[in-house]
Amino acid sequence: MATVHKINEDLVKERQKCTFNVQELTYLLDGGEEVTKERREFENILRNVKELQDEVPEVYLSHKERYENAVRKTCILQNVRNDFEKKREVLSPRNIFRAGYAVIKDVSPFFLHNGMFVPTIIGQGTPEQQAEWLPKAKAMAIIGTYAQTELGHGTFIRGLETTATYDAKTEEFILNSPKVTSYKWWPGGLGTTVNHCITVAQLYINGKKYGIHPFIVQIRDLETHKPLPGIKVGEIGPKMGFATANNGFLGFQNFRIPRKNMLMKNAQVLKDGTFVKGMNEKLTYGTMVMVRVNIVSDSAFHTAMAATIAVRYAAVRHQSQLKAKEPEVQIIDYLTQQHKLFIAIATSHAFSNTYTWLYQAYLKVVEDLGKQKQDHLPELHALSCCLKATSSRDAGVIVEQCRLACGGHGYMASSNLPIIYGYTTAAITYEGEHTVLLLQTARYLMKAWMSALEGKVLAPSVAYLVDWLKSDKQRWQNTPEVIVKGFQHVAAGKIKDAFDAIQKHVKAGKDYEDAWNLASVQLIKASEAHSRAILCDGYLRETVRTSSSVSPSLAKVLNHLVQLYIVYWTLETAGDLLVYSNIGKDDIAVLKEKYEELLALIRPNAVGLVDAFDISDEILQSTLGSYDGRVYERLMEEAMKSPLNKEPVNQSFHKYLKPFIKKAKL
Numbered sequence: 001m002a003t004v005h006k007i008n009e010d011l012v013k014e015r016q017k018c019t020f021n022v023q024e025l026t027y028l029l030d031g032g033e034e035v036t037k038e039r040r041e042f043e044n045i046l047r048n049v050k051e052l053q054d055e056v057p058e059v060y061l062s063h064k065e066r067y068e069n070a071v072r073k074t075c076i077l078q079n080v081r082n083d084f085e086k087k088r089e090v091l092s093p094r095n096i097f098r099a100g101y102a103v104i105k106d107v108s109p110f111f112l113h114n115g116m117f118v119p120t121i122i123g124q125g126t127p128e129q130q131a132e133w134l135p136k137a138k139a140m141a142i143i144g145t146y147a148q149t150e151l152g153h154g155t156f157i158r159g160l161e162t163t164a165t166y167d168a169k170t171e172e173f174i175l176n177s178p179k180v181t182s183y184k185w186w187p188g189g190l191g192t193t194v195n196h197c198i199t200v201a202q203l204y205i206n207g208k209k210y211g212i213h214p215f216i217v218q219i220r221d222l223e224t225h226k227p228l229p230g231i232k233v234g235e236i237g238p239k240m241g242f243a244t245a246n247n248g249f250l251g252f253q254n255f256r257i258p259r260k261n262m263l264m265k266n267a268q269v270l271k272d273g274t275f276v277k278g279m280n281e282k283l284t285y286g287t288m289v290m291v292r293v294n295i296v297s298d299s300a301f302h303t304a305m306a307a308t309i310a311v312r313y314a315a316v317r318h319q320s321q322l323k324a325k326e327p328e329v330q331i332i333d334y335l336t337q338q339h340k341l342f343i344a345i346a347t348s349h350a351f352s353n354t355y356t357w358l359y360q361a362y363l364k365v366v367e368d369l370g371k372q373k374q375d376h377l378p379e380l381h382a383l384s385c386c387l388k389a390t391s392s393r394d395a396g397v398i399v400e401q402c403r404l405a406c407g408g409h410g411y412m413a414s415s416n417l418p419i420i421y422g423y424t425t426a427a428i429t430y431e432g433e434h435t436v437l438l439l440q441t442a443r444y445l446m447k448a449w450m451s452a453l454e455g456k457v458l459a460p461s462v463a464y465l466v467d468w469l470k471s472d473k474q475r476w477q478n479t480p481e482v483i484v485k486g487f488q489h490v491a492a493g494k495i496k497d498a499f500d501a502i503q504k505h506v507k508a509g510k511d512y513e514d515a516w517n518l519a520s521v522q523l524i525k526a527s528e529a530h531s532r533a534i535l536c537d538g539y540l541r542e543t544v545r546t547s548s549s550v551s552p553s554l555a556k557v558l559n560h561l562v563q564l565y566i567v568y569w570t571l572e573t574a575g576d577l578l579v580y581s582n583i584g585k586d587d588i589a590v591l592k593e594k595y596e597e598l599l600a601l602i603r604p605n606a607v608g609l610v611d612a613f614d615i616s617d618e619i620l621q622s623t624l625g626s627y628d629g630r631v632y633e634r635l636m637e638e639a640m641k642s643p644l645n646k647e648p649v650n651q652s653f654h655k656y657l658k659p660f661i662k663k664a665k666l
């Protein structure tokens, strides 16, 4: 039986101070009591699977051993999940995603199978194609990934070089990688795990190019797992993080696949080679839109993990005296520490709330597309791009801030903050590089601005541009609602400035594309400001909506958090607000005080708030952040697992150090 340890006394006191019901907030964050129960039940089953416990911490394993261990555990996880789902409901993707951390510690080699391979078959396959591949993919009789990026191109996917040439005689496509830059590079699980992949390639029929399309391709023998003839596949090697994700490369040499393997929900190639255009060629990019929406949820979770570790640690850790002769204080009582950490809690809530409405907007667009309606697609694309970009970047900054807030111990691998950072920072690049996605949104914003000038009705997320054009700037008040309007004024002002800058360059004789490039720093700033306005507006509206259905004590805390988020960003962007809104220097002085008041109000609830994220110790994997707060004991226990501590004298002493020291003797 596992030993039950006493909970750290500081944490006990912190939990006693909490003014709201932690369980109620957990249910709210999970989306209902049933979801929490399902999650806990599944996590509990995993906790008791002996084979999932690592004897040696993964960090001490070699690259190869680490991968093999990850595959072993992922297979066990999948079997446990299958058994669970046989008896009960299918687990929600968020709950599976969370539980995965308790097992893999880093990124699963199956990540892309569930994250993009299966969703692409659903989103891009015809009903017949789904009937053929979905059951096998869902049961994991075939394992796949999403192979789009190449050595030469990740962002500019119209420039991909892998070719799929249709041969009408045999009704096959012939896949080729003409140059080294055409090799697929990065797909998760591609290295040595998957036997199938979605390959995105340039379609050629009778020498004519028809743009990029997705193809389902078997790359390895299902029995021997050997690469099929014409396939060159392997792993790309160690990275900054993603140690067990098994990212790979892939090249094709005259590799033939049947015609039915082109996913044809949107565009089709008929037997005789006739190309049938889809409703909108950008629907081929559909899986990316879905994943960008999901990354907002991932960002919320990574921020919650880092906040949990750093807040609990800050409650346990004592360092320095505030006043002479008094005991050393808990570091959480330093206001600067609260400034670093409470925004992490509020940010996680902001992203969770944003994900809730963004996911609904995504589902609505998918439903509309089923009815051949695509009116809301451009707005969804613009929103998913800027919110993916901003949430992943903010999460990266916050995770690093939480690491720094843990001082030296935050640098220990056993704090788990380095792995969380490796994951979070990758999301800033994958699924659309940060700047590139902001520029996609800017493209939409420029069009929206032109429509606003023409007096047209705008989509809800940009309707503030019309209000801004119509009205004088509102009289400033330090209320959340007026501040949100202020963020919209900043966004509108920056959108106008970027638009005017492009026009100025065009008038000076530049091509529109060059003018765009010359204005692009302003364009990304406009996109960031738009994102911030959307985040603050959405978070405030969702909080007002949920506050009426929760207990008054919880509503009060949620209100503190949303205010903190809004005031924090007001102070961070005060310069912009002074330029573009009616805020005055005196208002900013008042808000500085308000911010300090909010930190004080949140202080007694800090530990309760991170407890409410309900991230188990198995998922958190952190010596600094465990529920019981046994920080020092755990640090020492983990250190003792170092292979270097297994023998009193390491052989390198006899081999190198001893002769070296002898030689050095005077």
Ligand SMILES: CCCCCCCCCCCCCCCC(=O)SCCNC(=O)CCNC(=O)[C@H](O)C(C)(C)COP(=O)(O)OP(=O)(O)OC[C@H]1O[C@@H](n2cnc3c(N)ncnc32)[C@H](O)[C@@H]1OP(=O)(O)O
Pocket: 093, 094, 097, 111, 112, 114, 115, 116, 146, 148, 149, 154, 155, 156, 157, 158, 188, 282, 283, 285, 286, 288, 289, 291, 294, 297, 298, 377, 378, 381, 430, 431, 432, 433, 436, 440, 443, 444
């Ligand atoms: C619930 C929790 C579960 C958790 C569970 C998590 C699991 C989560 C696992 C995933 C783990 C991932 C791991 C990394 C996996 C990779 O990284 S996969 C590879 C991802 N790659 C990328 O994202 C590539 C980024 N590049 C692009 O998307 C495109 O090249 C760009 C940048 C959008 C440009 O495309 P383009 O064809 O050159 O288009 P462009 O000329 O710029 O624009 C033409 C028009 O198309 C529109 N357009 C462009 N894209 C779109 C679109 N997607 N839709 C609609 N319209 C579009 C433009 O707005 C524009 O409209 P107009 O202004 O003309 O009206």
Ligand SMILES: Cc1cc2nc3c(=O)[nH]c(=O)nc-3n(C[C@H](O)[C@H](O)[C@H](O)COP(=O)(O)OP(=O)(O)OC[C@H]3O[C@@H](n4cnc5c(N)ncnc54)[C@H](O)[C@@H]3O)c2cc1C
Pocket: 112, 145, 146, 147, 148, 149, 152, 153, 154, 155, 156, 185, 186, 187, 188, 242, 247, 426, 429, 430, 431, 432, 433, 434, 435, 436, 439
């Ligand atoms: C951990 C990880 C996992 C991944 N998993 C997968 C996967 O499973 N499947 C897959 O297909 N891919 C995957 N990728 C690839 C990923 O999608 C690409 O790396 C990403 O889309 C960025 O493309 P790139 O690498 O070509 O960057 P580049 O486009 O070369 O970016 C380099 C720089 O150029 C700038 N730049 C590029 N174009 C423009 C522009 N138009 N305007 C202004 N600036 C520009 C960028 O801002 C950036 O600063 C993964 C990547 C990582 C890091």
